[in-house]
Amino acid sequence: MRWRHSVFAGLMSALTALAAATEDAGITVRDAWVRETPPGMAMTAGYMVLQNKTSRRQVLVAARSSGFETVTIHRTVAKEGMTGMEHSPQIQLLPNASLPFAPGGYHLMLLNPKRTLHAGDRVEITLEFRGGLVLPVAYEVRR
Amino acid sequence: MSVRYFVKKISLKFSVMMTTVVLAAMLVWLAAAYRENGSRAIFLPDQVMTLFPDPKPLTAFAFTDHENRVFDLSRLKGKWSFLFFGYTHCPDICPTTLATLARAHENIAKSTAGAKDVQFVFISVDPNRDTASKLGQYVSYFDATFLGVTGDDAQLGKLAGQLGAAYQVEVKPGAENYPVYHAAAVFLVDPRARYLAVFAPPLDAQEVGRRFEVLRQLDGPKAI
Numbered sequence: 001m002r003w004r005h006s007v008f009a010g011l012m013s014a015l016t017a018l019a020a021a022t023e024d025a026g027i028t029v030r031d032a033w034v035r036e037t038p039p040g041m042a043m044t045a046g047y048m049v050l051q052n053k054t055s056r057r058q059v060l061v062a063a064r065s066s067g068f069e070t071v072t073i074h075r076t077v078a079k080e081g082m083t084g085m086e087h088s089p090q091i092q093l094l095p096n097a098s099l100p101f102a103p104g105g106y107h108l109m110l111l112n113p114k115r116t117l118h119a120g121d122r123v124e125i126t127l128e129f130r131g132g133l134v135l136p137v138a139y140e141v142r143r
Numbered sequence: 144m145s146v147r148y149f150v151k152k153i154s155l156k157f158s159v160m161m162t163t164v165v166l167a168a169m170l171v172w173l174a175a176a177y178r179e180n181g182s183r184a185i186f187l188p189d190q191v192m193t194l195f196p197d198p199k200p201l202t203a204f205a206f207t208d209h210e211n212r213v214f215d216l217s218r219l220k221g222k223w224s225f226l227f228f229g230y231t232h233c234p235d236i237c238p239t240t241l242a243t244l245a246r247a248h249e250n251i252a253k254s255t256a257g258a259k260d261v262q263f264v265f266i267s268v269d270p271n272r273d274t275a276s277k278l279g280q281y282v283s284y285f286d287a288t289f290l291g292v293t294g295d296d297a298q299l300g301k302l303a304g305q306l307g308a309a310y311q312v313e314v315k316p317g318a319e320n321y322p323v324y325h326a327a328a329v330f331l332v333d334p335r336a337r338y339l340a341v342f343a344p345p346l347d348a349q350e351v352g353r354r355f356e357v358l359r360q361l362d363g364p365k366a367i
Contacts, residue, residue: 010273035234035238038231038238038280038281038284039280039281040277040280040281040286041232041281042232043232043234044234044238045234045235045238060166074234074235076235076236078327079324079328080307080309080324081307081309082311082324082325082326082327083236083324083325083326083327083344084311084322084323084324084325085235085322092308103234103235103236103239103345104235104239104327104344104345107234107235109234109235111320136195139196143242
């Protein structure tokens with residue numbers, strides 16, 4: 001019985017690998033959300049999980065949105081016992097791998113929203129990758 | 144490949160779960176051991192919270208709270224205080240931590256002992272931009288009971304130094320935005336204004352609440 005399982009598992013993983021290599025599904029984004037802005041605050045952050053479904057390395061080089069004055073790719077970093085933010089001009093996505101933008105790590109820093117954001121709203125932010133790939137993503141505003 | 148990855152993921156989840164279970168069990172055991180021995184000799188290594196066996200009494204400092212009242216050492220007495228250093232122009236760590244603390248507050252409020260003797264204080268290290276009214280608006284968005292306080296650099300340094308809470312503000316003249324670095328930990332001060340424990344990031348509301356309940360039980364009738 002056991003060998004059958006392992007043969008099956010081996011076959012499945014071979015098939016999955018084959019599928020990933022041949023089917024160029026591009027880059028996808030899931031769980032995209034923006035934190036609601038506390039009253040009077042002119043900045044917030046955007047989060048998501050980036051998934052590189054291609055067999056090539058991809059590089060996120062910029063993000064823009066008509067909903068904000070500026071959108072910058074940032075990372076929260078630890079420095080001598082402190083936490084701060086640093087600008088990440090480009091982020092590499094490994095082939096067939098995902099990269100989370102999550103609280104305490106990578107995030108899109110969104111400055112001066114054009115309108116007040118309330119939970120449930122949607123904002124569009126466009127992600128730009130090296131080589132010209134442009135990906136418009138709808139972010140849900142969450143509290 | 145993907146199958147193996149999946150298995151690895153499960154086992155990681157499982158080991159995290161097991162670690163949590165073991166830690167929780169140890170904590171309960173610690174509480175029991177403490178009650179029996181009346182001693183603080185046994186402490187567990189913990190990634191969520193570091194508890195100090197010999198809590199250090201804090202010394203004087205003077206801030207102003209978001210209602211323009213003096214917030215000094217006396218305001219830390221008679222209450223458990225969760226202290227967090229940050230600034231309002233902080234898009235990631237500060238709102239994340241304050242939202243987590245708001246949930247921890249809810250959990251504590253639901254416990255038998257309640258949250259009447261517990262306060263949450265957001266200490267802005269950026270008094271240049273964080274006025275009292277701005278702080279008030281900001282903290283009450285997360286929880287109506289949260290306090291926002293700040294002071295000048297000398298006063299901030301007095302308290303931050305005692306807690307080992309490093310911070311650095313690189314004010315650039317004329318610039319609207321400038322880098323601010325601050326400790327991401329949450330400091331717990333007991334009702335006798337002693338620095339008792341520190342919670343390490345990333346914070347989890349349930350874990351913070353659970354550990355606080357144990358600490359409060361340990362402190363028991365001696366409180367205040």
